[in-house]
Amino acid sequence: MERDVFSALADPTRRRMLDLLVRQERAAGELGHAFPHISQPGISRHLRVLREAGLVRVRQERRHRYYSLRSERLAEVDAWITKYRGFWEFELDSLEAYLDSKKRARGEHRA
Template structure:
């Protein structure tokens, strides 16, 4: 999981993952989504492959990259321990916002 988190720490690699979430892409397709040279995209793809976030298959002369959701599932399981904390805080925020709206309506009436 540590390799996945390190790989996702880079904005360009997160952009690649987000693009691949829409479906398989060639290296050229991915390069057009980023403001970096193609060799840089290849280096980012290598890091993502090593972290097992993406897989590659040969299609004639092209390499087609796909997202491997299993690597993200491990991070999701780890984050699930903390999700309850955020949900509780968001529920409390929702309550306070609703209370504020009620008070404003009461004050304007």
């Protein structure tokens, strides 16, 4: 338990699994069908990692185990990256300003 969220997200298969869970919960087997090249135990272990990272929850109904997204941990990641958001907005602004100054320079040439 208590596994690092970022390392859980490091694997592309697991990221795609989360993608599949955005709109609806899905049974483990259903998720598995999306990855025909991975064996059933492989799928099960990926799901375990996601569980241990707190990224999904499971609900048992009849014979099926339905996985669904848990928002909290993803929100943490979002919070982390928010620190940087201001930064790249600044960089893009700089680029824009640079291009803008160039354009203006050209304009002045012609004027």
